[in-house]
Amino acid sequence: MTTVNNPKSNHQVAGLFTLIRNKDTKREDFIFYSDRLIRLLIEEGLNCLPFSETTVTTPTGCEYNGVQFASKICGVSIVRAGESMEAGLRAVCKQIKIGKILIQRDEQTALPKLLYSKLPADIANRHVLLLDPMLATGGTVAQAVEVLIERGVKEENIIFINLIAAPEGIQFFTSKYPKVTIVTGEIDEKLNEKKYIVPGIGDFGDRYFGTEH
Amino acid sequence: MSSSSNSVSNNNNELNQQQPNNDVQIIESSNSKKTYTLGRPPWYDTTGKPRCPLVIGVCGGSASGKTSVCHRVIESLNTISDMRQGKRVHIPIYDFKTHSRLQRQETVYGADVIILEGILTLYSKELRDLMDIKIFIDTDDDVRLARRLRRDIAERGRTVDSVILQYTKFVKPSFDDYILPTKKHADVIIPRGSDNIVAIDLLTQHIRLKLKDRGYTPQKPINIVEGVTKDNLPKNIHILPPTNQVRALLSILRNKNTDVGNFVFYSDRLVNMIIEEALTHLPFKEKTVVTPVGTEYKGVEPDYNLCALSVLRAGSCMEQPLRSICKGIKTGKVLIQSDENKQPHLFYERLPDLTDSHVLVLDPTIASGASSQMAIRILLDHGVPENKIIFVTVVSSLKGALTLSYCFPELKIVTGALDDGLSEKGFILPGVGNYSDRYFGTSLK
Numbered sequence: 001m002t003t004v005n006n007p008k009s010n011h012q013v014a015g016l017f018t019l020i021r022n023k024d025t026k027r028e029d030f031i032f033y034s035d036r037l038i039r040l041l042i043e044e045g046l047n048c049l050p051f052s053e054t055t056v057t058t059p060t061g062c063e064y065n066g067v068q069f070a071s072k073i074c075g076v077s078i079v080r081a082g083e084s085m086e087a088g089l090r091a092v093c094k095q096i097k098i099g100k101i102l103i104q105r106d107e108q109t110a111l112p113k114l115l116y117s118k119l120p121a122d123i124a125n126r127h128v129l130l131l132d133p134m135l136a137t138g139g140t141v142a143q144a145v146e147v148l149i150e151r152g153v154k155e156e157n158i159i160f161i162n163l164i165a166a167p168e169g170i171q172f173f174t175s176k177y178p179k180v181t182i183v184t185g186e187i188d189e190k191l192n193e194k195k196y197i198v199p200g201i202g203d204f205g206d207r208y209f210g211t212e213h
Numbered sequence: 214m215s216s217s218s219n220s221v222s223n224n225n226n227e228l229n230q231q232q233p234n235n236d237v238q239i240i241e242s243s244n245s246k247k248t249y250t251l252g253r254p255p256w257y258d259t260t261g262k263p264r265c266p267l268v269i270g271v272c273g274g275s276a277s278g279k280t281s282v283c284h285r286v287i288e289s290l291n292t293i294s295d296m297r298q299g300k301r302v303h304i305p306i307y308d309f310k311t312h313s314r315l316q317r318q319e320t321v322y323g324a325d326v327i328i329l330e331g332i333l334t335l336y337s338k339e340l341r342d343l344m345d346i347k348i349f350i351d352t353d354d355d356v357r358l359a360r361r362l363r364r365d366i367a368e369r370g371r372t373v374d375s376v377i378l379q380y381t382k383f384v385k386p387s388f389d390d391y392i393l394p395t396k397k398h399a400d401v402i403i404p405r406g407s408d409n410i411v412a413i414d415l416l417t418q419h420i421r422l423k424l425k426d427r428g429y430t431p432q433k434p435i436n437i438v439e440g441v442t443k444d445n446l447p448k449n450i451h452i453l454p455p456t457n458q459v460r461a462l463l464s465i466l467r468n469k470n471t472d473v474g475n476f477v478f479y480s481d482r483l484v485n486m487i488i489e490e491a492l493t494h495l496p497f498k499e500k501t502v503v504t505p506v507g508t509e510y511k512g513v514e515p516d517y518n519l520c521a522l523s524v525l526r527a528g529s530c531m532e533q534p535l536r537s538i539c540k541g542i543k544t545g546k547v548l549i550q551s552d553e554n555k556q557p558h559l560f561y562e563r564l565p566d567l568t569d570s571h572v573l574v575l576d577p578t579i580a581s582g583a584s585s586q587m588a589i590r591i592l593l594d595h596g597v598p599e600n601k602i603i604f605v606t607v608v609s610s611l612k613g614a615l616t617l618s619y620c621f622p623e624l625k626i627v628t629g630a631l632d633d634g635l636s637e638k639g640f641i642l643p644g645v646g647n648y649s650d651r652y653f654g655t656s657l658k
Contacts, residue, residue, distance in 0.1 A: 008494040010497070011493060011495075011497040011513050012489065012492045012493040012497075013493075014497070014512055014513045015497055015512070015513050015514055015515055017510075017512060018500055018502055018510065018512025018513055018514055019514075021502055021504045021510045021512065022502035022503070022504070022510075023502070023503055023504055024502075032540060036489075036538060037483065040489060043458060043482075043486055044364070044458075044648075046458050047456045048457035049457075051457040051460075051461055054464055056464050056467055056468035056469075056470075057468070057469055057470075058467045058468070058469055058641045058642075058644055058645065058646060059469040059644070059645070059646025059647070060636065060641070060642055060643060060644045060646060062634070062642050062643030062644065063643065064463075064464065064467045064468075064643040066460050066461065066463060066464025066467065067457050067460045067461050068461055068464055068465075069461055070535040077551040091482075092482055094478060121569055153239060192506065196506050197506070198504070198506050198508045199502050199504045199506060199507065199508040199509065199510040200505075200506045200508065201504060202504060202505025202506060203505070204396075207505070
């Protein structure tokens with residue numbers, strides 16, 4: 001099952017996107033408003049997890065038919081840009097375990113290459129929130145999902161959370177991993193000839209961590 | 214509980230000391246900060262609309278006994294404890310030493326009766342038109358001069374000659390030219406001033422009757438349209454979409470076994486989502502930006518100024534999530550507590566400059582809606598348009614939300630959940646219990 005959620009397509013979200021897409025936005029504002037957007041996306045992502053019915057007693061003595069979280073989860077961030085989403089994840093999930101995967105594009109072959117991964121030992125029994133703000137060609141995230149599946153994670157238990165996606169990337173990724181749930185903020189026009197998302201946001205990691213030159 | 218009559222000295226050049234009202238509601242602590250000695254009861258009716266205070270004009274020559282008559286009236290009225298109403302007013306303060314109007318104004322909320330007292334009170338038609346009762350104190354000229362001599366010599370250290378000179382040169386001619394002719398506008402003329410006990414009795418009895426006509430009955434419920442359920446709510450009530458995520462957070466908050474640490478954590482999380490939802494109701498305008506890739510992006514930007522009003526104590530549970538979303542937002546506070554009759558009282562109020570601002574009112578629960586109504590009334594009295602107020606809450610009773618919606622149709626209400634019940638004691642059912650006790654860990658258990 002694949003769903004591409006566009007959480008609350010509303011002006012408030014559009015306003016946040018306008019701020020972080022603007023090349024003239026100062027770094028501190030870029031971080032503040034990215035964090036706010038990321039938090040919204042993560043709440044949306046968590047909503048895709050399984051819940052079970054529960055009945056609680058309120059302090060007024062009434063019964064309330066509610067739901068409760070029904071699965072163990074962990075986060076996995078794709079280094080480096082995915083790490084910008086960890087603070088947002090921690091803000092909503094107390095004491096969450098977070099794994100990391102580093103994938104870089106091989107200069108020679110232009111293909112993504114796994115350089116490093118460190119994941120929670122019991123990741124196979126967990127739902128995984130996979131974090132990467134940009135979905136361009138989809139090559140990197142596909143490689144990350146491959147790593148997770150190799151470690152025993154079920155494909156349908158992966159929720160990929162990202163900020164901006166290119167249609168080409170969604171096409172590529174969903175054809176390869178149709179059971180992964182994608183939660184994205186906005187779907188952009190296309191990729192340009194340099195494989196940048198347009199209108200896009202530039203290099204998210206560089207802007208967030210202040211390493212642009 | 215005392216009622217609230219406020220004696221207001223008119224702005225004129227009379228040598229007359231404004232006496233402190235012995236029914237002071239406010240202790241002045243600085244120019245703008247106020248401390249209320251007693252909670253201020255509602256100064257509006259059950260539909261949220263302000264009630265007009267009874268305006269009484271008291272006129273008469275210098276030293277005719279106007280102030281004394283006013284004080285007699287106020288003393289008698291203060292025994293009426295069930296008459297509470299009024300509105301915020303700015304009172305110019307007159308300095309009798311320099312004979313000038315001071316820049317500073319005093320803010321008084323909610324007078325039941327406003328007495329305008331002064332030598333020229335009945336002079337202006339505009340002012341007369343505002344008055345419900347117009348009174349002229351007609352004291353004999355000789356008596357007035359005698360009083361004036363005694364007062365100015367004893368209390369203000371003047372000489373006999375200077376008082377008489379001032380009287381014959383200024384006071385007497387102005388009285389004859391400007392004050393005495395206004396007697397014809399009066400509804401009631403009281404001879405001999407405050408000595409005239411019969412006249413004052415008649416006057417206070419009449420005021421009581423008038424006040425009874427417009428009495429505030431807090432227990433009287435407003436008529437909410439029958440048959441409103443969660444499925445056909447008024448358009449200004451917005452419930453956070455009940456996703457599993459939201460319901461799970463609510464289940465944690467509602468559970469009586471949730472400890473303080475978890476209550477705070479999950480409250481902050483849910484409030485964050487509710488505030489984000491509330492912000493979507495604000496106006497935006499088109500904006501095109503250039504991305505680092507060099508491409509244009511057609512976006513939007515906020516078209517509003519935003520402030521917040523936290524209804525203490527519980528409203529402060531929502532401030533941290535608010536500040537994590539709205540950088541450096543200006544936040545006003547009001548402390549409203551309900552008495553045993555579930556009637557709200559205003560104990561403290563401190564607001565930022567609200568000019569041209571939208572305002573988010575923060576209070577995690579709406580039970581009967583009485584204190585929420587007071588918070589909104591304060592904003593309206595400070596000039597915030599109703600359609601610029603968004604009430605943000607976590608759990609509201611259906612009745613409370615409908616009351617607010619009915620009283621303030623332009624107001625927007627954004628709530629995390631809407632509960633059907635409201636107990637006799639004013640608890641929302643199933644509800645969350647006492648929100649701030651649970652958040653701050655101050656419950657008995």
